[in-house]
Amino acid sequence: MPEATSNINPPARVLLVGYGVVGKRVADAIHQQPDMQLVGVVDASAGSLQRTAVDRQYPVFASSPDRLAAFKEAGIQTSGIMAEALPHSDIVIDAAPKGVTAQNVEQYAQAGKSFIVNGGEKHSLTNFSFSSLANYRAGIGKSKIRVVSCNTTALCRMLTALRRVDAIADSFVVIVRRGADPVRTSDGPINALVPVLGGASHHASDVQTVIPDLRISSMAVKVSTTLTHLHMLRVTFQGAVDEDHVKDTLRTNPRITMVRGSDGIISNAHVLELYRDRLRPRGDVWEVAVWEDSIHVMDKTVELCYCVHMESIIVPENVDAVRASLRLQSEPEIAVVMTDRAMGFHDPGWRYDVL
Amino acid sequence: MPEATSNINPPARVLLVGYGVVGKRVADAIHQQPDMQLVGVVDASAGSLQRTAVDRQYPVFASSPDRLAAFKEAGIQTSGIMAEALPHSDIVIDAAPKGVTAQNVEQYAQAGKSFIVNGGEKHSLTNFSFSSLANYRAGIGKSKIRVVSCNTTALCRMLTALRRVDAIADSFVVIVRRGADPVRTSDGPINALVPVLGGASHHASDVQTVIPDLRISSMAVKVSTTLTHLHMLRVTFQGAVDEDHVKDTLRTNPRITMVRGSDGIISNAHVLELYRDRLRPRGDVWEVAVWEDSIHVMDKTVELCYCVHMESIIVPENVDAVRASLRLQSEPEIAVVMTDRAMGFHDPGWRYDVL
Numbered sequence: 001m002p003e004a005t006s007n008i009n010p011p012a013r014v015l016l017v018g019y020g021v022v023g024k025r026v027a028d029a030i031h032q033q034p035d036m037q038l039v040g041v042v043d044a045s046a047g048s049l050q051r052t053a054v055d056r057q058y059p060v061f062a063s064s065p066d067r068l069a070a071f072k073e074a075g076i077q078t079s080g081i082m083a084e085a086l087p088h089s090d091i092v093i094d095a096a097p098k099g100v101t102a103q104n105v106e107q108y109a110q111a112g113k114s115f116i117v118n119g120g121e122k123h124s125l126t127n128f129s130f131s132s133l134a135n136y137r138a139g140i141g142k143s144k145i146r147v148v149s150c151n152t153t154a155l156c157r158m159l160t161a162l163r164r165v166d167a168i169a170d171s172f173v174v175i176v177r178r179g180a181d182p183v184r185t186s187d188g189p190i191n192a193l194v195p196v197l198g199g200a201s202h203h204a205s206d207v208q209t210v211i212p213d214l215r216i217s218s219m220a221v222k223v224s225t226t227l228t229h230l231h232m233l234r235v236t237f238q239g240a241v242d243e244d245h246v247k248d249t250l251r252t253n254p255r256i257t258m259v260r261g262s263d264g265i266i267s268n269a270h271v272l273e274l275y276r277d278r279l280r281p282r283g284d285v286w287e288v289a290v291w292e293d294s295i296h297v298m299d300k301t302v303e304l305c306y307c308v309h310m311e312s313i314i315v316p317e318n319v320d321a322v323r324a325s326l327r328l329q330s331e332p333e334i335a336v337v338m339t340d341r342a343m344g345f346h347d348p349g350w351r352y353d354v355l
Numbered sequence: 356m357p358e359a360t361s362n363i364n365p366p367a368r369v370l371l372v373g374y375g376v377v378g379k380r381v382a383d384a385i386h387q388q389p390d391m392q393l394v395g396v397v398d399a400s401a402g403s404l405q406r407t408a409v410d411r412q413y414p415v416f417a418s419s420p421d422r423l424a425a426f427k428e429a430g431i432q433t434s435g436i437m438a439e440a441l442p443h444s445d446i447v448i449d450a451a452p453k454g455v456t457a458q459n460v461e462q463y464a465q466a467g468k469s470f471i472v473n474g475g476e477k478h479s480l481t482n483f484s485f486s487s488l489a490n491y492r493a494g495i496g497k498s499k500i501r502v503v504s505c506n507t508t509a510l511c512r513m514l515t516a517l518r519r520v521d522a523i524a525d526s527f528v529v530i531v532r533r534g535a536d537p538v539r540t541s542d543g544p545i546n547a548l549v550p551v552l553g554g555a556s557h558h559a560s561d562v563q564t565v566i567p568d569l570r571i572s573s574m575a576v577k578v579s580t581t582l583t584h585l586h587m588l589r590v591t592f593q594g595a596v597d598e599d600h601v602k603d604t605l606r607t608n609p610r611i612t613m614v615r616g617s618d619g620i621i622s623n624a625h626v627l628e629l630y631r632d633r634l635r636p637r638g639d640v641w642e643v644a645v646w647e648d649s650i651h652v653m654d655k656t657v658e659l660c661y662c663v664h665m666e667s668i669i670v671p672e673n674v675d676a677v678r679a680s681l682r683l684q685s686e687p688e689i690a691v692v693m694t695d696r697a698m699g700f701h702d703p704g705w706r707y708d709v710l
Contacts, residue, residue, distance in 0.1 A: 172658075174529040174587045176548060176576055192624035193531060193578070193585045195660045197616035197648045217651075219587045219658055221531055223548070224579040230548045232529045232574045232587075261552035269547035293552045294574075303527075303574055305550045 011037040012326050015089035017063070017082065017104060018096030019043040019053055021181055021311050022118055026093055026318045027058060028281065032342045033319060035328055039089045042082045044100075046074035061085045063096075086111040091326055093318055094118065101125075105144075114142075116321045119149025119206075119314060129209035131156035132320035133254065133355060136332035139324035147317045150310040151175055151229055152206040154288045158233060158306070159207065159214060161253040164354060165246055166237040168214065169300070175203055175220040176230040181311060184226075194222040228268040228285070229308040236301045243297040250290055254336055254350040255316065257287040265291075268307040284312035286345055316343060366392040367681050370444035372418070372437065372459060373451030374398040374408055376536055376666050377473055381448055381673045382413060383636065387697045388674060390683055394444045397437045399455075401429035416440045418451075441466040446681055448673055449473070456480075460499075469497075471676045474504025474561075474669060484564035486511035487675035488609065488710060491687035494679035502672045505665040506530055506584055507561045509643045513588060513661070514562065514569060516608040519709060520601055521592040523569060524655070530558055530575040531585040536666060539581075549577040583623040583640070584663040591656045598652040605645055609691055609705040610671065612642040620646075623662040639667035641700055671698060 012035060016027045019041045031038045040059030043050050044067050051074075053060050059079040062068045071078045079085070086092070092108050092115040094101050101117050105125065108115040116130075123129050126144035130136075134156040139145055148156065159171060179194075180187030201220035208214060250256050259265040265274060276283040290306040319339040322328070329335040333352040340346040367390060371382045374396045386393045395414030398405050399422050406429075408415050414434040417423045426433045434440070441447070447463050447470040449456050456472050460480065463470040471485075478484050481499035485491075489511040494500055503511065514526060534549075535542030556575035563569060605611050614620040620629060631638040645661040674694040677683070684690035688707040695701040 172527070172589055174574075176529075176531060176578065189580075189622060189624070191580050192582060192622040193580055193662070194622040195585065195587075195616075195646060195649055197621070197646055199648075199651045200658070217589075217653065217656070217658060219529075219589075219649075219651075219660060221585060221587065221660070223531065225544075225546050225548055227547060230550065230576060232550075232576065234527055234572075234574075261550075266552070267544060267547040267549040269544070291550060291552055293554075294550055296554045296572075296574075298572065301572070303555065303572060305574060305576070307548070 009035070011035055012322060012328055013037050013039050013088060013090045014322055015039040015042065015085050015092045017042040017092055017094045018100070019050060020095060020097070022314065023095035024049065024052070025282070025284065025312055025315045026095060027053070029315050029319050029343050030093070030322070031056070031058070033339070034342060035338070036322060040079055040085055042085065046071040046076050050076055083107070086113060089113060091115065091322055093322070114144070114325045116145045116147060116318060116325065118147050118318070119152060121146055123209045130317065130321050130324070131210045132317050132324070132332060132336055133157050134160040134210050136320060136324055136335060136355065139321060140330060141327055142325055145321045145325055147314055147321050148206060148210060150308055150313045151203050151231070152210070153314050153317055154231060154306070154308040155203065155207045156210050157253070157255055157288050159211060159216070159235070161250055161256060162235050162246070162302070165241050165249050166239055168235055169238050170236040171214065171216040172234045173203065173216070173218045174232040175201060175218060176232070177220055177222045178225050178227060178229055178310060179222055180226055182226040189222065189224050191224055196220040225268070227272055229310055230268060230305060231308060232303070232305050234301065234303045238300070240299045241297060241302060243295065246297060246302055247292060247295060252349055252351040254340065254352055254355065255287050257289050257347070258292040259289050260292050262293055271307055272309070282312070284315070285309035286312055286316055286343065288313070316340065319343070364390070366390055367677060367683055368392050368394045368443060368445045369677055370394040370397065370440050370447045372397040372447055372449045373455070374405060375450060375452070377669065378450035379404065379407070380637070380639065380667055380670045381450060382408070383411070384670050384674050384698050385448070385677070386413070388694070389697060390693070391677060395434055395440055397440065401426040401431050405431055438462070441468060444468060446470065446677055448677070469499070469680050471500045471502060471673060471680065473502050473673070474507060476501055478564045485672065485676050485679070486565045487672050487679070487687060487691055488512050489515040489565050491675060491679055491690060491710065494676060495685060496682055497680055500676045500680055502669055502676050503561060503565060505663055505668045506558050506586070507565070508669050508672055509586060509661070509663040510558065510562045511565050512608070512610055512643050514566060514571070514590070516605055516611060517590050517601070517657070520596050520604050521594055523590055524593050525591040526569065526571040527589045528558065528571070528573045529587040530556060530573060531587070532575055532577045533580050533582060533584055533665060534577055535581060537581045544577065544579050546579055551575040580623070582627055584665055585623060585660060586663060587658070587660050589656065589658045593655070595654045596652060596657065598650065601652060601657055602647060602650060607704055607706040608709065609695065609707055610642050612644050612702070613647040614644050615647050617648055626662055627664070637667070639670070640664035641667055641671050641698065643668070671695065674698070
């Protein structure tokens with residue numbers, strides 16, 4: 001197990017743009033890293049959520065001059081506007097809404113700053129898609145990085161882990177998607193199943209932006225829940241595989257955890273409740289939570305299911321992406337363990353040396 | 356296209372036991388058949404639902420002498436008890452709750468009556484599982500028949516149809532199950548995903564009770580909806596297949612219908628609304644409703660999704676089972692078209708001659 005190295009350089013200065021579902025979580029995680037400094041958080045809106053940033057003593061910046069009045073009116077102290085924060089930043093993590101990000105990145109580029117965007121954006125925006133456990137090394141020194149979406153992140157972790165069992169001949173996933181995040185109260189469905197139509201879902205091709213040589217197809221359906229996504233994954237290997245080997249490989253893989261129906265964890269609600277009881281911030285589940293008793297091995301084929309906490313699973317990968325882009329660490333096993341330790345979810349059973 | 360033959364024999368006398376979700380629908384369908392007579396309906400409960408049977412002028416029987424008082428108290432006229440109806444019946448369709456059926460079948464056997472049970476029961480109760488489009492001929496003359504469950508019925512229809520495209524090398528289905536029927540208001544989940552754990556779901560092995568030589572595996576998850584199940588089916592054929600051939604085969608297969616997201620049918624709620632607008636009794640969907648624009652063909656593999664109206668899809672197969680058991684028709688293409696015409700959902704595009 002590698003030790004997190006002490007940092008002799010000044011901390012990397014990270015600006016967080018878009019203080020929403022993802023951004024607020026990434027800001028907290030960056031704030032916890034020993035080798036990083038949160039320059040501040042940028043948002044266009046001024047409300048309760050932005051006030052929590054002030055409570056945490058994060059410098060708050062308005063996204064543009066015309067937004068300053070809203071902050072003043074809401075009584076939220078700002079440190080200025082985004083353009084004033086950029087010169088003091090080494091890198092920007094953008095978690096702004098779709099459309100906004102595309103405009104923002106032009107500003108980052110003009111200011112000569114590296115940036116990280118999140119999974120809602122297209123691969124073509126950065127021409128490099130990142131999921132640390134799959135391709136950390138390829139991200140080293142990249143000035144533009146796209147951290148893939150929650151579903152793709154989970155798939156990249158799982159398929160990278162399963163490739164350690166044996167070469168994968170074929171894979172197929174059905175993604176049972178949560179209808180909306182908990183606070184998106186105007187979204188649905190509340191009593192319907194909405195399949196993704198028009199051919200395969202985009203998830204398979206999105207995984208291939210990170211793992212190009214993987215054979216995978218995917219289908220998806222949106223359902224009436226706000227808690228997590230759930231994946232039904234079927235992988236066919238080149239040869240027959242052993243069930244214990246599959247389980248051991250997953251159990252020891254960083255950022256994958258095992259839960260069991262036989263332990264009372266019989267739904268995604270039970271998974272979330274477990275993490276609330278573990279006092280995770282916001283009840284977040286940064287790991288892929290695999291049901292050990294869903295794992296079904298038949299000769300060359302493995303079927304299993306797991307849940308994906310869409311609000312939080314991509315937070316560690318955002319942190320890793322900073323380390324890769326700014327060359328803070330060249331070894332994935334060190335970069336990842338640093339993130340996990342600083343966030344407080346390092347599991348002593350995880351083998352970082354496989355990375 | 357075969358013509359429904361006119362019936363020169365007296366109608367087959369059918370007793371319906373268990374006037375619940377399935378039973379009430381099967382009673383109506385039996386009542387519509389030209390070659391069958393509904394002897395009456397049997398139930399243990401006396402309430403609004405049983406009163407609808409009286410409204411339809413179906414003779415109502417109490418399940419046992421000790422239940423007569425409840426019917427009297429509710430002001431529901433009965434024609435006696437089940438034991439009095441049995442001698443006047445040629446066959447019983449049992450749609451009673453689990454546990455009750457197991458007791459009932461002893462009575463049917465003692466009375467020397469053929470019987471049909473429904474999918475909630477085990478294969479071993481009859482040692483013959485039936486799904487007309489897959490194995491009608493094997494059911495001819497059988498005195499004990501189990502009509503398989505809603506999910507298995509849909510799978511048997513689909514896989515039997517797809518086998519006409521080419522030999523199936525492998526198949527895999529993810530079953531997204533409705534949490535509960537609409538009136539099961541004490542059931543859940545209301546905001547969770549509940550996977551079936553402990554290895555494969557029972558659906559694959561249940562299909563094999565009808566189609567023993569089929570290679571299939573299955574996974575299932577219960578979700579927060581009351582409308583329909585939804586299947587994500589992936590079939591790998593022995594050779595490459597043509598997408599138009601797959602679509603034509605499904606479109607012309609009895610009891611399979613095509614819907615399209617491009618037509619505005621984007622969820623199972625939209626499918627049900629379509630059938631309400633078509634003025635189907637109770638809004639029932641007896642067909643497997645396949646999304647044409649979900650069909651995705653890659654070389655030897657087809658992926659598609661469809662919805663399964665769990666309350667009603669097994670009704671036509673119950674009717675067919677009567678015809679098979681009592682040898683009313685020896686040709687599946689005639690038996691099935693008779694059922695479909697009498698129920699009023701015969702589609703002129705369906706090719707019954709493939710059966």
